Amino acid sequence: MNRYAIWKYVVLVIALLVGAFYTLPNFFGEAPAVQISAAKATAKVDLGVQERVESALKTAGLTPELLALESGSLKVRFDSTDAQIKAKDAIQQALVPDANDPSYVVALNLLARSPAWLSAMHAAPMYLGLDLRGGVHFMLQVDMPAALNKKAESLAGDIRSTLREKNIRHSGISRDGQKIEVRFRDMPTLESAQRVIQEQFADLQMTVSPDGAEFKLVATINPVASRRVQEQAIKQNITTLHNRINELGVAEPVIQQQGTDRIVVQLPGVQDTAKAKDILGRTATLEIRMVDDSAEARSAENSNGVVPFGTERFLERNGQAVIVKKQVILTGENLTDAQPGFDTQNQEAAVHLTLDAKGARIFKDVTRESVGKRMAILLFEKGKGEVVTAPVIRSEIGGGRVQISGRMTTVEANDTALLLRAGSLAAPMEIIEERTIGPSLGAENIAKGFNSVTWGFVAVTAFMCVYYMLFGVISSVALAVNLLLLVAVLSMLQATLTLPGMAAMALVLGMAIDANVLINERVREELRNGAAPQSAIHAGYDRAWATILDSNVTTLIAGLALLAFGSGPVRGFAVVHCLGILTSMFSAVFFSRGLVNLWYGRQKKLQSVSIGTVWRA
Amino acid sequence: MEFFKIRKDIPFMKNAVAFNAISFITFVAAVFFLFSRGLHLSVEFTGGTLMEVSYSQAADLNVVRAQIAKLGLNDVQVQNFGTARDVMIRMPAAKGQSSAQQSEQVLAALKETDANIQLRRTEFVGPQVGDELAIDGLKALAFVVVGIMIYLAIRFEWKFAVAAIIANLHDVVIILGFFAFFQWEFSLPVLAAVLAVLGYSVNESVVIFDRIRENFRRFRKMQTVEIIDNAITATISRTIITHGCTQLMVLSMLLFGGATLHYFALALTIGICFGIYSSVFVAAAIAMWLGIQREDLIKGQVVKVEGDSEDPNSGAVV
Numbered sequence: 055m056n057r058y059a060i061w062k063y064v065v066l067v068i069a070l071l072v073g074a075f076y077t078l079p080n081f082f083g084e085a086p087a088v089q090i091s092a093a094k095a096t097a098k099v100d101l102g103v104q105e106r107v108e109s110a111l112k113t114a115g116l117t118p119e120l121l122a123l124e125s126g127s128l129k130v131r132f133d134s135t136d137a138q139i140k141a142k143d144a145i146q147q148a149l150v151p152d153a154n155d156p157s158y159v160v161a162l163n164l165l166a167r168s169p170a171w172l173s174a175m176h177a178a179p180m181y182l183g184l185d186l187r188g189g190v191h192f193m194l195q196v197d198m199p200a201a202l203n204k205k206a207e208s209l210a211g212d213i214r215s216t217l218r219e220k221n222i223r224h225s226g227i228s229r230d231g232q233k234i235e236v237r238f239r240d241m242p243t244l245e246s247a248q249r250v251i252q253e254q255f256a257d258l259q260m261t262v263s264p265d266g267a268e269f270k271l272v273a274t275i276n277p278v279a280s281r282r283v284q285e286q287a288i289k290q291n292i293t294t295l296h297n298r299i300n301e302l303g304v305a306e307p308v309i310q311q312q313g314t315d316r317i318v319v320q321l322p323g324v325q326d327t328a329k330a331k332d333i334l335g336r337t338a339t340l341e342i343r344m345v346d347d348s349a350e351a352r353s354a355e356n357s358n359g360v361v362p363f364g365t366e367r368f369l370e371r372n373g374q375a376v377i378v379k380k381q382v383i384l385t386g387e388n389l390t391d392a393q394p395g396f397d398t399q400n401q402e403a404a405v406h407l408t409l410d411a412k413g414a415r416i417f418k419d420v421t422r423e424s425v426g427k428r429m430a431i432l433l434f435e436k437g438k439g440e441v442v443t444a445p446v447i448r449s450e451i452g453g454g455r456v457q458i459s460g461r462m463t464t465v466e467a468n469d470t471a472l473l474l475r476a477g478s479l480a481a482p483m484e485i486i487e488e489r490t491i492g493p494s495l496g497a498e499n500i501a502k503g504f505n506s507v508t509w510g511f512v513a514v515t516a517f518m519c520v521y522y523m524l525f526g527v528i529s530s531v532a533l534a535v536n537l538l539l540l541v542a543v544l545s546m547l548q549a550t551l552t553l554p555g556m557a558a559m560a561l562v563l564g565m566a567i568d569a570n571v572l573i574n575e576r577v578r579e580e581l582r583n584g585a586a587p588q589s590a591i592h593a594g595y596d597r598a599w600a601t602i603l604d605s606n607v608t609t610l611i612a613g614l615a616l617l618a619f620g621s622g623p624v625r626g627f628a629v630v631h632c633l634g635i636l637t638s639m640f641s642a643v644f645f646s647r648g649l650v651n652l653w654y655g656r657q658k659k660l661q662s663v664s665i666g667t668v669w670r671a
Numbered sequence: 672m673e674f675f676k677i678r679k680d681i682p683f684m685k686n687a688v689a690f691n692a693i694s695f696i697t698f699v700a701a702v703f704f705l706f707s708r709g710l711h712l713s714v715e716f717t718g719g720t721l722m723e724v725s726y727s728q729a730a731d732l733n734v735v736r737a738q739i740a741k742l743g744l745n746d747v748q749v750q751n752f753g754t755a756r757d758v759m760i761r762m763p764a765a766k767g768q769s770s771a772q773q774s775e776q777v778l779a780a781l782k783e784t785d786a787n788i789q790l791r792r793t794e795f796v797g798p799q800v801g802d803e804l805a806i807d808g809l810k811a812l813a814f815v816v817v818g819i820m821i822y823l824a825i826r827f828e829w830k831f832a833v834a835a836i837i838a839n840l841h842d843v844v845i846i847l848g849f850f851a852f853f854q855w856e857f858s859l860p861v862l863a864a865v866l867a868v869l870g871y872s873v874n875e876s877v878v879i880f881d882r883i884r885e886n887f888r889r890f891r892k893m894q895t896v897e898i899i900d901n902a903i904t905a906t907i908s909r910t911i912i913t914h915g916c917t918q919l920m921v922l923s924m925l926l927f928g929g930a931t932l933h934y935f936a937l938a939l940t941i942g943i944c945f946g947i948y949s950s951v952f953v954a955a956a957i958a959m960w961l962g963i964q965r966e967d968l969i970k971g972q973v974v975k976v977e978g979d980s981e982d983p984n985s986g987a988v989v
Binding site for chain 1: 789811822919
């Protein structure tokens with residue numbers, strides 16, 4: 055009656071082998087490495103780069119333990135941190151001659167020391183969270199109302215030029231938050247304007263309302279378009295963050311969207327947190343507007359007088375005031391690149407801008423109409439605007455390639471280009487959560503978590519073995535299998551292991567032993583009531599099963615709640631907790647029964663069972 | 672080895688009033704402290720900045736406080752964390768100042784007195800995130816309570832579901848009461864521990880209820896009170912051994928887990944101790960007062976074979 059079919063043992067053995075295989079990489083530990091990846095879309099990490107790295111290392115007299123090219127990045131492993139740092143410098147010199155314009159990111163990293171055949175089977179060690187390996191975690195909130203305001207502003211400008219083209223006379227266009235208000239003298243004009251806007255601006259929805267003697271057309275961005283604007287804004291910000299983080303040289307940055315308006319950035323191993331925050335926190339947006347050159351504006355520029363209607367006063371970086379029109383011609387969205395360089399004619403320092411197609415078209419129109427006038431490039435940081443540069447337009451500029459030159463040093467050109475590039479965020483962002491963990495603390499946390507699990511495990515198995523004798527030994531082996539399977543599943547899924555996760559591991563082992571206690575107590579009770587050993591074992595396992603299921607379901611409900619509503623540390627706890635409950639059902643019931651059957655199942659005339667004291671009333 | 676040689680059923684239900692009075696008093700005390708002292712919520716919930724710095728020698732907290740006071744920051748808490756060399760600094764969120772500026776300012780000020788200090792950890796949580804976390808925590812609690820009640824109502828009967836939830840929620844309140852009384856820090860991991868305890872100690876009640884149902888079926892002549900007494904007596908050894916094993920693990924966390932896991936393990940310890948108490952003494956008594964009867968559990972079955980494993984209603988017995 056206590057025998058397993060062969061296939062059940064086969065399942066057990068396979069589960070154990072797979073478990074052992076995927077747990078294996080965790081034993082090899084990690085080694086210092088240098089990771090090379092592309093910083094630009096044009097740069098590729100290929101065999102050519104590998105050869106350059108190899109020769110650079112040879113000249114530096116360094117021999118790597120391993121050099122592997124996989125999924126677009128080159129990983130070079132060393133046996134000591136010393137060699138790693140020397141190698142980083144050597145590779146940096148060979149691959150990145152100009153630090154201001156890096157084509158490749160050369161970063162320090164830790165690589166698993168597991169042999170190649172394991173890596174080839176996608177068996178990797180558990181993915182350690184930031185609290186275990188050290189690093190920085192940021193959560194950034196994208197200011198969506200600002201993105202929508204900006205969109206509304208540029209739509210208002212577009213409406214203005216469209217109505218002018220169509221020769222429809224209006225008596226003023228203004229923007230109030232995300233609402234664009236256009237006023238008309240009479241109803242027919244309004245209706246014709248409404249038709250035009252309806253045709254050309256699919257993103258807007260309109261309502262008409264009388265406004266004193268005039269008629270007012272209120273256009274708002276419709277929900278579909280506003281969702282699209284938000285999606286684009288967050289995507290563009292993520293791309294920008296990617297570029298900025300490349301400057302930092304982080305081996306495996308994580309940049310993810312969370313919810314509709316948040317971005318999570320994790321930079322493992324980053325120690326210079328101040329610089330990281332500085333680069334991420336540059337919440338700048340860029341706008342190109344025309345400078346008002348009227349006499350009124352001129353006088354307002356010099357004195358602190360009232361600015362003309364429809365203009366604003368901004369300061370240049372040297373403190374000079376500039377009166378700029380409110381209408382936005384282009385935003386950072388239309389700027390694809392900004393690079394420092396030189397004017398081809400007079401070798402003056404210059405900044406080269408590249409605009410996208412829409413930007414190029416608008417720019418061409420504007421420059422044709424305003425030769426000799428000045429335009430201002432404004433950078434907004436945290437709501438405050440600053441004029442980066444206000445050059446005079448010399449001629450019509452087509453093709454989307456713009457050069458800003460004159461009165462600039464090379465350093466200034468560099469700075470301006472950097473500011474302009476940084477300005478290509480679609481909407482401002484704010485850090486709303488930040489966690490920094492020093493590398494030594496990470497190592498300590500690993501040790502603490504490891505010790506908790508180990509000593510708890512030792513104490514529980516010692517007690518079980520003494521109290522339940524052979525059945526206790528079997529329960530302990532089952533508990534060890536549970537731990538093995540849990541580690542294997544975590545390694546397989548590459549779920550992030552955190553310190554609370556390690557605590558969950560210890561807790562789940564403590565809870566998993568419950569199933570074996572239930573079984574063992576039940577077997578004892580059956581024996582106490584005078585059952586034969588074989589039928590006592592059978593009844594013990596059978597009857598305990600429903601209770602084990604019940605108790606695991608209630609625990610699992612709690613685990614799932616944590617998974618669904620938890621964030622950060624709680625999530626790390628919940629993942630391990632839930633997985634641990636599932637693996638414990640397998641090991642505590644199915645596996646331990648297999649061992650018992652193997653040991654006792656064959657003995658037809660079983661006289662006694664080694665399960666500790668069975669007293670009789 | 673055997674710890675429990677209990678020959679006669681222990682008359683738990685005879686003393687039910689006394690047990691419930693004890694737990695009612697503890698409960699009221701916990702609620703009182705929760706309201707009078709409140710929870711000492713961590714930065715995760717309140718929003719603000721937390722810094723952990725490490726000195727090369729034992730740190731003089733007064734010097735640290737004086738340095739920070741110079742910056743004009745209010746409500747800053749400074750305390751040792753784990754060892755005398757590690758200092759934890761907690762600051763409420765300051766308006767108009769980013770976390771980066773705040774923590775860097777403080778670090779710079781501290782470096783004036785001791786250049787060798789090391790920044791081990793910073794944590795900044797914006798106020799909006801804190802509110803969300805608190806709301807999510809309550810949602811998770813509601814989800815667990817409702818989920819477990821539905822499960823128990825399906826598996827047993829609503830009276831058991833109500834009894835189990837009351838008994839175990841009272842554990843949760845008592846854990847919170849401890850945190851309020853001692854002003855221990857209530858952080859996200861502690862919340863996780865509280866919810867894990869809720870799920871874990873409900874299964875104690877499940878085991879006892881399973882046995883009560885089994886007894887109703889087996890001993891047709893017994894009174895409800897006797898049946899409950901017998902059920903609790905029969906399961907008590909298992910209850911104490913499993914909880915003991917879990918507590919061994921938690922103890923190991925308490926000893927080796929360091930300061931980060933300290934309150935997490937503490938919450939579990941209190942939860943486990945009161946979990947035993949409430950499952951054994953409280954849950955069954957509440958079910959009794961709610962008036963459980965044989966008919967509630969054995970519906971429309973006149974003759975029943977003992978322990979029929981085919982019976983869908985037959986729960987496990989231990």
